[in-house]
């Protein structure tokens with residue numbers, strides 16, 4: 001910042017100073033035991049105190065009575081946590097080259113050694129830029145500064161959390177005003193989601209990424225699942241693709257599951273509907289589908305995650321080729337209800353089935369047996385060991401299969 005310094009006043013022609021400062025290093029230069037104080041009202045004066053206490057209000061501006069001065073020395077000292085009674089900053093909000101920007105900064109004075117004039121450096125606290133598809137193109141955080149704490153509503157709080165909130169408010173405002181028509185229409189649902197402003201920006205970025213989506217609640221859906229669907233405009237339209245051509249009872253259950261999840265969803269929580277997708281597509285009988293879809297999402301999603309979609313489908317193909325749907329439903333329900341106790345064996349089973357080419361071996365050789373997870377795992381393992389050995393007789397991997405065969409022996 002260009003500022004004009006006279007003996008008593010500093011004039012800030014363009015922007016006001018955010019904070020008042022004292023420059024303790026002045027006395028080292030002219031060897032006087034005094035501080036040069038620079039009040040944000042523009043007044044420059046000398047103070048006697050050598051060690052002005054930031055929180056003790058020992059310095060008072062003779063013009064405006066301001067008692068809050070910051071020590072430039074403290075700011076340049078690399079110390080992890082600092083506490084300030086007060087600290088203010090400015091913002092810039094603008095669009096450039098199709099990107100939306102928000103920057104938090106402050107001006108910090110320093111003394112020019114040659115002529116002892118005061119100059120100001122623009123210090124960036126935090127900077128965020130988002131492009132028209134919601135992608136973050138640049139993000140900068142001056143962590144050294146943002147970890148410092150200031151008094152806010154009678155508590156000390158990190159500058160970073162206040163700055164992040166304000167930057168998010170700016171970006172939310174920019175996105176809304178840039179894409180006004182669309183976000184005017186989306187706002188009622190966004191407001192009803194009752195998120196904090198930082199999460200709201202995440203949701204808005206998601207909506208920029210998916211221009212066809214008209215329902216912000218789809219933010220809480222697993223991305224791989226959304227990307228798989230040809231149509232995704234609102235919740236109903238999206239879920240109808242899971243339960244397409246299913247009776248009303250199934251569609252109602254699928255919808256209820258997603259709605260219940262979304263109501264409580266926050267931050268990194270994502271709804272993974274793979275279990276419902278599979279139950280709806282494999283079980284033709286609506287009653288069987290409803291009873292499986294009715295299992296709470298929290299338990300179902302342990303066993304059925306989008307990451308394992310292809311492997312689980314291969315396993316379902318195998319099961320449905322050899323067993324009655326009602327038996328498969330009973331098997332799945334029993335396994336899911338046991339929760340994490342069965343998870344390792346289930347994951348191991350689908351990992352084997354998912355190996356390239358192994359499903360063909362299984363389809364050709366598998367014979368049905370009493371269906372429970374232990375039997376299924378053992379039977380698949382019997383085929384898997386020779387398949388694996390043939391595929392790769394590497395010593396290490398042989399040891400892997402040996403380990404696998406021993407891992408579950410004795411378990412039920």
Ligand SMILES: [Zn+2]
Pocket residue numbers: 039040041042043061062063064065066
């Ligand atoms: Zn003043």
